[in-house]
Amino acid sequence: MKTYDPAPQSVHTRLASLIDRFHPDLKASQARIDLLFIWSTGDDAVLRLHGYSCQAVVRIIGDKDRVAGRGDAEIVIDKANWEDLTDAEKDALLDHELYHLIVQKDSYGAIKVDGHRRPKFRMRLHDQQVGWFDEIARRHGDASAEIKHARSLLKQRGQLYFNWTPETEMPDLHK
Numbered sequence: 616m617k618t619y620d621p622a623p624q625s626v627h628t629r630l631a632s633l634i635d636r637f638h639p640d641l642k643a644s645q646a647r648i649d650l651l652f653i654w655s656t657g658d659d660a661v662l663r664l665h666g667y668s669c670q671a672v673v674r675i676i677g678d679k680d681r682v683a684g685r686g687d688a689e690i691v692i693d694k695a696n697w698e699d700l701t702d703a704e705k706d707a708l709l710d711h712e713l714y715h716l717i718v719q720k721d722s723y724g725a726i727k728v729d730g731h732r733r734p735k736f737r738m739r740l741h742d743q744q745v746g747w748f749d750e751i752a753r754r755h756g757d758a759s760a761e762i763k764h765a766r767s768l769l770k771q772r773g774q775l776y777f778n779w780t781p782e783t784e785m786p787d788l789h790k
Contacts, residue, residue, distance in 0.1 A: 617661055622650035622692060626709075630690075633710050640718040644726050644734035647686035648713075649676070652694035662693040670696050673712040675736045678729060687733055688716055715739050743768060743776075 655661040660668035671692045719727040719735040727735040752761035
């Protein structure tokens, strides 16, 4: 059975520090972000998004729930996973979720607000979204979308995601 708990103050403090350091628009908007832990005694993959196990998820909270006292956005964190992360990994995870939140602005650069004077947001999509099948890459090699995407990603981003040296070496992605 899945259980939700409010995240402890230490997580809120960490989130506030990340907002101060990296998210000036979120800070200026005075966004309220609810932080929840999810855990279970029986399911290894307690938190899923589109069928895939994940460490955390973020969503914009709807108007009705905001009026009822909820925050402007919500981050749900897999508690068991969180407890295994280093401080640097915790920062990276929370920063990833915060980065999804785009504060909407008008043509003058002012923060847009809803009818209750709460900031409006939209979700930022990932720069890269990977949906690969290893078997298709093995079967079809260079003709597969998997290999084409991997080569394109390596060419465009270099060592950002792939850590082999020197950067000029292109590994054989068809192995």
